């Protein structure tokens with residue numbers, strides 16, 4: 331029998347681009363996880379806003395096992411029922427008329443950016459190619475998406491960055507006015523910056539981008555990879571804002587833990603991705619589509635979406651109570667169950683130091699940059715788990731404060 335893998339195997343066998351925590355979870359149920367030693371954790375990380383229904387939710391397990399016993403994969407030489415049903419439900423529930431399926435957020439954004447360039451090329455001219463995005467934004471790790479993203483550290487050292495990309499300041503419409511003209515093909519923006527520090531866009535900013543795009547025949551792309559599928563308390567965050575994009579990307583929570591992504595767009599724009607212009611072997615994979623369909627249909631109900639808003643209030647109350655006692659946070663912010671706590675000046679850059687302490691206390695959390703503690707739990711996390719997780723977080727915070 332082969333030996334049980336250990337954390338040391340990571341350093342020996344894996345490319346060193348990650349630095350995972352020491353504990354190796356082996357089992358999950360709802361919002362709880364257990365590691366190799368049988369230690370239990372409450373999960374406020376949710377696989378970075380992926381496990382939208384927690385771990386091993388019966389509805390997703392049923393969809394996956396049913397599909398696993400039926401049909402796994404065909405490629406796009408053939409289509410399949412789960413992919414068609416997923417596309418139909420996404421169209422019926424959103425602004426979109428057409429859907430492109432893929433396997434990750436980066437891939438969905440890559441498709442969105444290529445679509446925008448191709449649409450402008452086909453309908454206007456090859457000069458209409460400029461893409462506007464924002465500092466601190468994050469859109470994935472393919473070389474196109476990392477270049478559109480507003481964090482240069484992720485593209486540095488990888489050679490010439492693709493051209494025709496400019497960055498404005500998030501939530502600063504004036505900074506965008508000079509960047510957009512008739513040569514702009516698209517503006518890409520997260521309705522709430524996730525990796526950039528859990529910063530919601532203002533209503534005026536998103537509406538202003540919509541107006542600028544309309545004035546210059548540019549496409550508005552909302553990257554809802556992190557904010558989508560119920561995360562903010564609406565099926566997609568654009569619905570909260572009442573500002574409709576031309577292209578929307580979705581991944582992460584879409585599959586509840588199964589890799590899947592989608593790009594949504596309109597009949598006006600979709601034809602630019604004509605036969606043969608773009609593709610992906612795994613796009614519309616039957617297993618992924620069956621799970622995503624079950625996830626969307628479960629989440630897109632008032633019970634789940636209203637529950638996200640109620641849980642948001644609970645998260646906020648607990649974090650503010652911790653802060654009243656320990657004074658570590660400057661601000662608690664976010665929407666729905668994407669919640670950030672920015673560290674106070676005395677603890678500048680110390681959010682990352684909370685994570686290992688939290689693990690020792692039995693809590694998994696996240697950061698969004700070194701200065702923001704981030705939480706993106708299951709959308710249906712039980713209240714008791716929120717309370718217990720916050721008690722554990724408070725112990726971790728108290729240890730951070732005591733060690734100062």
Ligand SMILES: Cc1ncc(COP(=O)(O)O)c(C=O)c1O
Pocket residue numbers: 378434435436437439468469470471520524525553554555556557581582
């Ligand atoms: C807003 C946003 N876009 C895109 C991505 C990339 O998604 P993926 O890692 O699935 O490629 C992420 C991942 O964190 C994200 O938060």
